[in-house]
Amino acid sequence: MTPETFAQWLRRLGHRVVRTPSSYWYDLGPRVFQAFPYHWVIRPQEDELLDLLRRERAIGLRYSTPLDAEEGSCSYHIVYDRPEYGLKNVDPSIRAKVRRGLEASHVGPISMERYAREGWSIEQDTLARQHRHARRGQNRWERMVEAAADLEGFEVWGAEVEGRLAASLMFVRIDDCVDLLYQQSLRDYLPLRVNNALIFDATKELVARPGVRMIHNGVHSLDAPDTVDRFKVRLGYTVKPVRQRVVFHPRLARWFGPRASNLLERLAALYPANEFIRKAEGLTRFYCNGKLPAGRQQLPGLLESLGTGFADSDCQFPWILPKEAP
Incomplete structure (x- = not known):
């Protein structure tokens, strides 16, 4: 699109x-x-x-x-802009968590109808866990999903546990880039590592698609805690x-x-x-x-x-300069 x-x-x-x-x-x-x-x-x-x-x-x-x-x-x-993705790209400290999530859940595409119906409660739970609040209500949520249903490029994936939607991800492909738009999960299923499994499997699938150059997993937020972005980096994403x-x-x-x-x-x-x-x-x-x-x-x-003692050349910080005198 x-x-x-x-x-x-x-x-x-x-x-x-x-x-x-x-x-x-x-x-x-x-x-x-x-x-x-x-x-x-x-x-x-x-x-x-x-x-x-x-x-x-x-x-x-x-x-x-x-x-x-x-x-x-x-x-x-x-x-994420590398040509391949797998467990080798995930931080060693959470590879076991990714495996556990993949064993505990079923990850794959879900319909927009299901996302509109079940996604709002997951979104509410996620925002509450992150101490954030959204002005939009359930009607606004359903409208947001339904507005994308017949447009090219929008998709939703989910992680199911025993038939229940435990985590969800909405993304859109624009030209050669995939923008991950909304990510949610229920706190009751976090010990099963459903977040890890969902992002891992979706990233692996998207990287393999012809013509996809990059997956964009968010801009530094005005107000969200940086723990959200640290989670993404541990899953192999680059700053x-x-x-x-x-x-x-x-x-x-x-x-x-x-x-x-x-x-x-x-x-x-x-x-x-x-x-x-x-x-x-x-x-x-x-x-x-x-x-x-x-x-x-x-x-x-x-x-x-x-940026302090971080040697990975893929995370280039040439602009982190010595602090100037006030």
Whole structure:
């Protein structure tokens, strides 16, 4: 499928979708636009961004840009781009867990109808476990799934235990890349390692498909715990360094400085279930961090841990520089 098909799915969900010379954009939040496809790393001109902000009366924009861009918060994508995948690519510490999951569950494609019917309760359980909250309810969930049912490129896989759907995964292929969109699991089945089995089998199948160059398993989140991404890395996925840039409308940018970031951080701690506050805090934090030179930026916890004494050349961190003096 092409990015335009993905745009059609977003429009069915009621999103505003805009095309500019560098990318597609959609209203991820109130008057905040996110670039897509998610795996694209773009370098838009400043005039293009300003025109988009003014034309859409947007508050802000968010996109991934190359490491040598002049501005943007040090960040990452989680990807798998090797030609083969198997247990040898999984961290030795969890290979036994993957085997256990494969023995305990049956992994394979499931219908969109089943995902719409059973997936919402799994999604709720996952968000609660991660101390996150979604504004959408069950009707919104079912609408999201049904909107993709007749579009090329969308698929859902599940891990079943004794006939019950214990974990699920929705993904979409756009050109030569597969974007993993939603991953859920029931906590009661986590000891059986159903998550490990589902991601392992799906990755193995997708890598073997003709024409698939890369699997994209997420962008560094504004608010999700980094334990989610550490799990992906242990399953063999690679951390691809990028910058994430947040751009605010010129008339509003001065209100999103360090003071606003500190205030929103305190509010997010007081109201952790408020998704609007969490996202606003994340956007402001990325914006402020991205204004600093790379050597003075606060790195994501995952990059700090992998970038210290980490010798694997596939996880290249040429941009992790010595800290500059304040």
